[in-house]
Amino acid sequence: MSVKSSWPLWEVFVRGKRGLNHVHVGSLHAPDAEMALRNARDLYTRRNEGVSIWVVPADAITASSPDEKDPFFAPSGDKVYRHPTFYAIPEDVPHL
Amino acid sequence: MTGEREADTLERDFQHTVDADQRIEPRDWMPDGYRRTLVRQIAQHAHSEIIGMQPEGNWITRAPSLRRKAILLAKVQDEAGHGLYLYAATETLGAAREDLTQKLLVGKQKYSSIFNYPTLTFADVGVIGWLVDGAAICNQVPLCRTSYGPYARAMIRICKEESFHQRQGYELLMTMMGGTDEQRAMVQDAVNRWWWPSLMMFGPPDDASPNTEQSMRWRIKRHTNDELRQKFVDMTVPQAEKLGVTLPDPELRWNAERGHYDFGAPDWDEFWQVVKGNGPCNAQRVAHRNRAHEEGAWVREAAAAYAEKRARGLDRLAQQQLATGGVA
Numbered sequence A: 001m002s003v004k005s006s007w008p009l010w011e012v013f014v015r016g017k018r019g020l021n022h023v024h025v026g027s028l029h030a031p032d033a034e035m036a037l038r039n040a041r042d043l044y045t046r047r048n049e050g051v052s053i054w055v056v057p058a059d060a061i062t063a064s065s066p067d068e069k070d071p072f073f074a075p076s077g078d079k080v081y082r083h084p085t086f087y088a089i090p091e092d093v094p095h096l
Numbered sequence B: 001m002t003g004e005r006e007a008d009t010l011e012r013d014f015q016h017t018v019d020a021d022q023r024i025e026p027r028d029w030m031p032d033g034y035r036r037t038l039v040r041q042i043a044q045h046a047h048s049e050i051i052g053m054q055p056e057g058n059w060i061t062r063a064p065s066l067r068r069k070a071i072l073l074a075k076v077q078d079e080a081g082h083g084l085y086l087y088a089a090t091e092t093l094g095a096a097r098e099d100l101t102q103k104l105l106v107g108k109q110k111y112s113s114i115f116n117y118p119t120l121t122f123a124d125v126g127v128i129g130w131l132v133d134g135a136a137i138c139n140q141v142p143l144c145r146t147s148y149g150p151y152a153r154a155m156i157r158i159c160k161e162e163s164f165h166q167r168q169g170y171e172l173l174m175t176m177m178g179g180t181d182e183q184r185a186m187v188q189d190a191v192n193r194w195w196w197p198s199l200m201m202f203g204p205p206d207d208a209s210p211n212t213e214q215s216m217r218w219r220i221k222r223h224t225n226d227e228l229r230q231k232f233v234d235m236t237v238p239q240a241e242k243l244g245v246t247l248p249d250p251e252l253r254w255n256a257e258r259g260h261y262d263f264g265a266p267d268w269d270e271f272w273q274v275v276k277g278n279g280p281c282n283a284q285r286v287a288h289r290n291r292a293h294e295e296g297a298w299v300r301e302a303a304a305a306y307a308e309k310r311a312r313g314l315d316r317l318a319q320q321q322l323a324t325g326g327v328a
């Protein structure tokens, strides 16, 4: 039995409906991008779950380290003034 | 011994995340045993979905109407999808898809024993949807909150689709129960054959299930086998009454004190026999999977060759454009 070199892995992103972002839904194997799209349609949108699909070769994705205490995210950790709740405004000021 | 201390910290952080009911994601540190247990469990689950297509697939060409045929096709196609969602989840743990496929083909990894029973009449299609998918739902709903993120997300997709599976089965049975005496007898016969194997789907009793405790600590599992079995019985008895069939267990009765149904013990010797490969259809299921795999080889090879050829063609085109400085 010859197991030919396996098809590459693709990550699949689906836009659920107009106005929404594409969201990662899973992965699949396919020989090329076109087949990856077809397989993604059959696998991830059997019940109208999407209006648009992206497929991306899994090895083309660069990811940050998964550690929650990663210093990579530190720059946003101490900037509470980026949030509206940082500012005390009297209750009787309207529309703010 | 900084290495050891570091490993301790990693393990503590991991358990802390799990205890806080947060999800573990693919690139997080995790104990080897956790990874091994997940790969084994998810692969076995994926194999069950794939082999699970066979008993019902057996009836697609002989469905009694176009409506039933379309429904059955859609259901069997869903099961293939479930298998693929789950294989994708194992790959986030570093497993290789071909390796898992190979292990199924040579019988080195198992699938749920329920699929080693034959489907003798069309009523079996209804009973599988009602009882087998029903038991699967009972098992799978808590897994939507399992600690490993990709597994939990796959289970959420699967559970959404399973509800159609169970309802189409029950509806099919209601239709048959409204038919002739012969059809009603067919339903009862199918219930008699599938009831005990369905109860066995939850696995051996808790005192014979040594891995449960660790799996619960890792929150891979959220309930014990016996808890889930009880839940399934409690849910199913009123459905059986409404349908007008008798569940083949003389010990089955309501226990007001416990607030649950009491029920008899499945034949665990039979269970272990089927697990060991001596069920009525074990050999047939694996042989069929092997045949399908071999007969599909030329498709896989042709698609790979076509993709390779096209990639080469695109390369050449790009080189020509570079050489001439032109953009097509």
Ligand SMILES: [Fe+2]
Pocket: B049, B078, B079, B082, B158, B162
């Ligand atoms: Fe399924």
Ligand SMILES: [Fe+2]
Pocket: B079, B133, B136, B162, B165
């Ligand atoms: Fe199902």
